[in-house]
Amino acid sequence: MSIDFKVADLSLAEAGRHQIRLAEHEMPGLMALRREYGPSQPLAGARIAGSLHMTVQTAVLIETLTALGAEVRWASCNIFSTQDEAAAAVVVGNGSPENPAGVPVFAWKNESLEDYWWTAQQILTWPEGSGGPNMILDDGGDATMLLHKGVEFEAAGEVPENPQEGDDGYSYEYTVILDVLRRSLAETPGRWTEIAKGVRGVTEETTTGVLRLYQLAAEGRLLFPAINVNDSVTKSKFDNKYGIRHSLPDGLNRATDTLIGGKVAVVCGYGDVGKGAAEALRGQGARVIVTEIDPICALQAAMDGYQVAKLESVLGQGDLFITATGNKDIIMADHMAKMKHQAIVGNVGHFDNEIDMAGLARVPGIRKVEIKPQVHEWVFDEGTDSQRSIIVLSEGRLLNLGNATGHPSFVMSNSFANQTIAQIELFTKHGTPVEDGGYANQVYVLPKVLDEKVARLHLDALGVELTELTKSQAEYLGVDAAGPFKPEHYRY
Ligand SMILES: NC(=O)c1ccc[n+]([C@@H]2O[C@H](COP(=O)([O-])OP(=O)(O)OC[C@H]3O[C@@H](n4cnc5c(N)ncnc54)[C@H](O)[C@@H]3O)[C@@H](O)[C@H]2O)c1
Numbered sequence: 184m185s186i187d188f189k190v191a192d193l194s195l196a197e198a199g200r201h202q203i204r205l206a207e208h209e210m211p212g213l214m215a216l217r218r219e220y221g222p223s224q225p226l227a228g229a230r231i232a233g234s235l236h237m238t239v240q241t242a243v244l245i246e247t248l249t250a251l252g253a254e255v256r257w258a259s260c261n262i263f264s265t266q267d268e269a270a271a272a273v274v275v276g277n278g279s280p281e282n283p284a285g286v287p288v289f290a291w292k293n294e295s296l297e298d299y300w301w302t303a304q305q306i307l308t309w310p311e312g313s314g315g316p317n318m319i320l321d322d323g324g325d326a327t328m329l330l331h332k333g334v335e336f337e338a339a340g341e342v343p344e345n346p347q348e349g350d351d352g353y354s355y356e357y358t359v360i361l362d363v364l365r366r367s368l369a370e371t372p373g374r375w376t377e378i379a380k381g382v383r384g385v386t387e388e389t390t391t392g393v394l395r396l397y398q399l400a401a402e403g404r405l406l407f408p409a410i411n412v413n414d415s416v417t418k419s420k421f422d423n424k425y426g427i428r429h430s431l432p433d434g435l436n437r438a439t440d441t442l443i444g445g446k447v448a449v450v451c452g453y454g455d456v457g458k459g460a461a462e463a464l465r466g467q468g469a470r471v472i473v474t475e476i477d478p479i480c481a482l483q484a485a486m487d488g489y490q491v492a493k494l495e496s497v498l499g500q501g502d503l504f505i506t507a508t509g510n511k512d513i514i515m516a517d518h519m520a521k522m523k524h525q526a527i528v529g530n531v532g533h534f535d536n537e538i539d540m541a542g543l544a545r546v547p548g549i550r551k552v553e554i555k556p557q558v559h560e561w562v563f564d565e566g567t568d569s570q571r572s573i574i575v576l577s578e579g580r581l582l583n584l585g586n587a588t589g590h591p592s593f594v595m596s597n598s599f600a601n602q603t604i605a606q607i608e609l610f611t612k613h614g615t616p617v618e619d620g621g622y623a624n625q626v627y628v629l630p631k632v633l634d635e636k637v638a639r640l641h642l643d644a645l646g647v648e649l650t651e652l653t654k655s656q657a658e659y660l661g662v663d664a665a666g667p668f669k670p671e672h673y674r675y
């Protein structure tokens with residue numbers, strides 16, 4: 184291979200290619216964008232650092248970006264979410280003229296945290312003379328955060344001391360990140376500042392990554408423009424909800440094959456993901472209890488027929504606990520100690536900070552038993568009359584990608600069509616004055632007309648027959664018959 188890469192097993196490439204070929208049929212949005220923009224090559228010159236779950240669906244996204252002229256380097260945004268056959272197929276390539284040599288991928292299932300942060304460096308540091316990345320495509324914001332922290336510490340002239348266990352804000356992963364940056368500053372001072380200068384913008388996939396972007400922007404620390412892909416309606420109201428509705432039961436069944444029907448399922452968080460999770464579990468016959476902090480979402484859950492309770496009130500009832508909050512410290516060790524024998528605990532939020540895995544490991548006498556990869560039994564009070572255990576999936580990381588293969592292609596086609604359009608927007612509008620439609624170092628959402636375009640690209644495949652507004656109806660509604668059909672403040 185003439186490119187650099189690190190994947191589990193290149194011999195899986197043929198198997199991956201078959202799955203990618205079938206996925207293309209299920210991703211009409213991406214395939215339509217390849218037809219529409221292929222001739223004009225709008226991403227020619229784009230060098231995209233991608234940090235997003237390396238799945239079969241992501242492979243179709245990557246090969247759409249290269250079909251539009253981009254060079255790409257890719258890592259996964261989670262240590263368990265890579266499908267090794269997809270990674271191998273992307274490295275080998277699809278033999279197209281725009282992608283003759285394949286794409287450098289640095290991702291494999293079951294990375295260590297040290298591996299993970301090594302892969303993040305690989306997508307941000309391009310071969311000598313290549314010019315480095317000029318676009319970032321992020322999911323959760325780890326690549327964007329590494330670059331921003333690198334610039335911050337280079338400006339400070341040093342990397343802070345590693346926090347010690349027990350310090351506020353301590354996590355082992357954060358010490359890994361600081362070690363990476365400390366080595367980098369020693370080896371190549373100014374590297375991250377140089378890289379950041381070349382980046383035209385970042386497009387962010389998910390709710391949690393978007394939160395981090397708005398925080399950076401609010402502090403005036405965002406180093407380049409950003410597009411919040413998550414809040415395209417055709418992303419968050421589809422992927423987050425209908426995607427999890429499909430992939431949560433998939434993950435649970437592959438992990439434990441425990442019957443869900445008749446059981447009590449507790450879903451923490453009733454936002455877009457929690458709504459899909461609750462619907463899926465009710466669809467399997469579970470009695471679903473929701474926890475929420477937001478009175479509006481709590482009222483929605485109640486009106487959708489769910490009991491809404493505090494987690495502490497239902498610990499002894501739940502057979503299944505799923506976190507979907509995008510927040511931290513949701514299920515703590517003392518909660519898990521009070522759960523029923525063999526209760527199943529899993530997370531579908533972006534990060535593993537929703538479930539207190541570190542606290543669980545510190546419980547006196549606790550024993551961790553690997554049932555199979557990404558399925559662990561944690562035994563409390565072993566050898567005593569009160570011995571019991573819980574089953575934790577994917578070590579608290581998102582189980583639909585750790586224990587299964589994530590959302591299906593059709594729903595990811597919506598998300599990734601938004602990603603592709605957002606990449607084209609930021610790359611081609613670089614240098615355009617804001618008053619002429621360019622982008623400042625702020626966070627933007629794609630215009631509704633593009634959101635509706637993504638929806639249109641997916642209607643035929645589902646046999647949708649769209650009604651057209653008459654001229655007088657359009658005038659009555661005060662909209663253009665071709666759309667956009669809703670005001671910006673409309674909530675879908
Ligand atoms: N696993 C996947 O494939 C996948 C897909 C999309 C998004 N996500 C991630 O899932 C998470 C949720 O995404 P979302 O779009 O549903 O976000 P959201 O903001 O729409 O919903 C989160 C909900 O959790 C609630 N919440 C916050 N703290 C809580 C607490 N302590 N107790 C109970 N409820 C609480 C909020 O009020 C909100 O209603 C994010 O981390 C997002 O990045 C994962």
Ligand SMILES: Nc1ncnc2c1ncn2CC[C@H](O)C(=O)O
Pocket residue numbers: 235236237238239240241322388389390422426430533584588589590591595598
């Ligand atoms: N199949 C998938 N491929 C890539 N990413 C996936 C897949 N399923 C869920 N995700 C997570 C991305 C999702 O848009 C998010 O917001 O986290």
